[in-house]
Structures are given as structure tokens and as C-alpha cells.
Amino acid sequence: xxxxxxxxxxxxxxxxxxxxxxxxxxxxxxxxxxxxxxxxxxxxxxxxxxxxxxxxxxxxxxxxxxxxxxxxxxxxxxxxxxxxxxxxxxxxxxxxxxxxxxxxxxxxxxxxxxxxxx
Amino acid sequence: xxxxxxxxxxxxxxxxxxxxxxxxxxxxxxxxxxxxxxxxxxxxxxxxxxxxxxxxxxxxxxxxxxxxxxxxxxxxxxxxxxxxxxxxxxxxxxxxxxxxxxxxxxxxxxxxxxxxxxxxxxxxxxxxxxxxxxxxxxxxxxxxxxxxxxxxxxxxxxxxxxxxxxxxxxxxxxxxxxxxxxxxxxxxxxxxxxxxxxxxxxxxxxxxxxxxxxxxxx
Ligand SMILES: Nc1ncnc2c1ncn2[C@@H]1O[C@H](COP(=O)(O)OP(=O)(O)O)[C@@H](O)[C@H]1O
Ligand SMILES: [Mg+2]
Numbered sequence: 295x296x297x298x299x300x301x302x303x304x305x306x307x308x309x310x311x312x313x314x315x316x317x318x319x320x321x322x323x324x325x326x327x328x329x330x331x332x333x334x335x336x337x338x339x340x341x342x343x344x345x346x347x348x349x350x351x352x353x354x355x356x357x358x359x360x361x362x363x364x365x366x367x368x369x370x371x372x373x374x375x376x377x378x379x380x381x382x383x384x385x386x387x388x389x390x391x392x393x394x395x396x397x398x399x400x401x402x403x404x405x406x407x408x409x410x411x412x
Numbered sequence: 413x414x415x416x417x418x419x420x421x422x423x424x425x426x427x428x429x430x431x432x433x434x435x436x437x438x439x440x441x442x443x444x445x446x447x448x449x450x451x452x453x454x455x456x457x458x459x460x461x462x463x464x465x466x467x468x469x470x471x472x473x474x475x476x477x478x479x480x481x482x483x484x485x486x487x488x489x490x491x492x493x494x495x496x497x498x499x500x501x502x503x504x505x506x507x508x509x510x511x512x513x514x515x516x517x518x519x520x521x522x523x524x525x526x527x528x529x530x531x532x533x534x535x536x537x538x539x540x541x542x543x544x545x546x547x548x549x550x551x552x553x554x555x556x557x558x559x560x561x562x563x564x565x566x567x568x569x570x571x572x573x574x575x576x577x578x579x580x581x582x583x584x585x586x587x588x589x590x591x592x593x594x595x596x597x598x599x600x601x602x603x604x605x606x607x608x609x610x611x612x613x614x615x616x617x618x619x620x621x622x623x624x625x626x627x628x629x630x
Contacts, residue, residue, distance in 0.1 A: 310555035313516065318485045321516050321548045326509050343445075343475045374570055 416518040418503025420538045425524040425563035427455035428597050430502040434474050435606025436623040444498035445475040456502040462604030481510045515545040521558040527565055527572035565590040589622040
């Protein structure tokens with residue numbers, strides 16, 4: 295008995311179908327159903343290539359001008375947290391940090407860690 | 413193949429990215445056109461007209477079509493789709509039926525957003541519509557995928573980085589390429605050019621990276 299051949303190709307998914315205009319219309323109906331949307335102003339009725347011109351391109355006559363400044367890449371860093379707080383709160387925080395013999399950054403980090411229980 | 417650059421928000425860079433992708437991919441030898449669906453602004457249509465006036469062999473014309481919202485499917489599928497390898501749709505900033513139509517027609521949706529909370533909220537709304545459209549399309553045997561790209565991104569700003577991370581955590585496909593705020597993007601638009609035709613090497617790197625990522629998805 296010959297071995298049964300297994301056609302692997304037939305198990306692969308078929309390429310997606312290109313929808314026709316009718317398919318699209320029925321899909322639109324399904325989605326938009328009865329709800330009628332105010333369609334934006336129906337403008338031109340013919341398909342015309344707007345940019346078409348007869349100008350012949352001959353030589354590199356026009357040199358487009360340049361150029362904008364660079365954005366310098368920055369290295370990977372720690373996550374920075376910035377918070378806007380009231381000046382009076384900031385003042386109290388500064389005092390409290392100093393009382394803890396610390397700076398605001400480390401003091402806030404400590405408070406957060408304490409509150410999050412880590 | 414149809415790529416749409418769309419989002420329900422305006423001013424997020426849909427037109428800017430559509431134009432820059434078009435220039436880059438044209439340089440790479442793709443026969444493409446832009447379909448401008450934003451009937452109010454017509455940014456790409458205007459860009460295309462400015463571009464068409466440039467007499468420079470290094471600035472090939474890119475056809476830009478003004479699309480009529482009522483017959484968009486027919487126009488894009490039957491007329492443009494047959495003449496171009498790639499149609500880049502410059503999307504409309506609304507959540508209308510036109511938006512659904514654009515999603516369903518596309519093979520790939522690229523959604524630019526700015527790194528702001530309001531953009532993330534708008535993205536959530538947009539994604540709901542996308543999901544509906546995707547499911548409907550898949551039920552009919554079609555396929556469409558969405559990828560978000562951060563525009564006007566500033567790596568040095570905490571909020572921007574956090575938003576980038578949050579989108580990733582939301583399970584949304586986020587393109588690794590990010591587009592920074594650069595004067596060159598504005599300059600390119602008004603001059604009818606793409607970044608690849610200007611001199612800003614950093615901006616060029618961004619567009620090259622974005623287009624390469626997108627090409628791999630096609
Ligand atoms: N990365 C960027 N850097 C600087 N300006 C940008 C950038 N992306 C878009 N812009 C500018 O922002 C404005 C809106 O962009 P646009 O592409 O027209 O958005 P949309 O098509 O989504 O409405 C334009 O003035 C454009 O030049
Ligand atoms: Mg636009």
C-alpha cells in the first residue's frame with residue numbers, strides 16, 4: 295500500500311480575499327446599519343488626478359533649501375518622576391527632609407517606599 | 413495594495429506621513445499614488461500641485477487624486493487599484509462612514525497619534541471602529557491590520573515616553589519608528605517635497621525607518 299501523502303500546503307491559510315465594491319458596501323451596511331450619519335459635503339463627482347501637469351522635468355534646477363536642527367539622543371536613565379506641588383508644601387517638605395538629614399529627592403523616595411510597603 | 417494613513421483626529425500628521433511615505437516609496441521604485449479623502453483640507457492635493465510645478469528630475473511627480481466620499485470604493489478599487497501597485501490614502505479626520513469605508517478597503521492602516529492623553533482617548537474610540545471593520549472584513553475573507561505611529565514625539569519628555577509605553581501595554585501594534593517634531597516636516601509640505609528631498613539627515617532617518625518598517629508589513 296502506498297503511503298498516504300499529507301498535503302501540507304492545503305493546511306496553510308489562503309491569502310486574504312480582495313473585497314469587491316459590493317463586498318465593501320455590504321460591510322458598511324452591516325456596521326452602520328440603520329444609523330444615518332450626516333455625510334460630509336459631497337464634493338467632486340469625478341476622479342481626476344489633481345496634481346497632473348505637463349511640465350517637463352529636465353534638469354536639477356531647483357535645490358530645495360534646508361534644514362532643521364538636530365535632536366540629540368539621550369542615554370538610558372532612571373525613571374524620572376516630576377510632580378507639581380504648592381510652594382508652601384514644597385517649603386514644608388524641604389524642612390522635613392532637612393530634619394531627616396536628607397534631601398527632597400531621597401526623602402520623597404523613602405516616603406513612597408514606606409507607603410507602598412517596599 | 414492599499415495603505416491608509418488615518419485617525420479620527422486632525423493635525424496628527426496624516427497628510428505629512430502620507431506624503432513622506434509616498435516620496436520614499438516612489439524613490440524605492442514603487443508605482444504609487446495618493447488618494448486624498450480629506451475634502452475639507454485637501455492638504456495632499458495642494459502638496460501634489462506644488463510638487464507638480466517643480467522642474468527637477470530628482471523630484472518625480474506623484475499623482476494625487478481627490479476622492480469623492482460617495483464613490484470612494486469604486487474609485488480606489490477599480491480605477492486606482494488597477495493602475496498603481498500601491499495606493500496611499502490620506503485619511504479624513506472624522507469617525508464617519510467614510511472612515512469605515514477607508515478601513516475596510518485598506519490592507520494596512522497606519523494611525524499617527526501625538527503623545528498626549530487626548531490622543532490616546534481618541535485612539536481608543538478609533539480602535540473600536542477599526543475592530544468592528546476588521547471583524548466584518550475578516551468574516552468576508554479579507555484582512556486588515558492597524559499600526560500606530562507616534563508623531564511629534566520627544567524622547568526627552570517624560571509624558572511622551574510614558575504614552576509610548578502605555579500604548580504598547582494596551583496591546584496595540586506600535587511601530588518602533590517614531591517621528592520627532594522637526595521644522596523640516598513643515599518645510600517639506602509647503603515645498604511639495606518629501607523629507608528625502610531635503611537635507612535634514614535625522615528626519616530622513618526617521619522616514620526611512622518608518623517606511624522600511626511599513627514595507628515589511630506589506
Ligand atoms: N513631525 C512633525 N514635525 C513638525 N511639524 C509637523 C510634524 N508632523 C506634522 N506637522 C505639522 O503639523 C500640522 C498638521 O499636520 P498634518 O499632516 O496636516 O495633519 P493631519 O493630516 O492629520 O491633519 C502641519 O502644519 C504639519 O506641517
Ligand atoms: Mg490632512
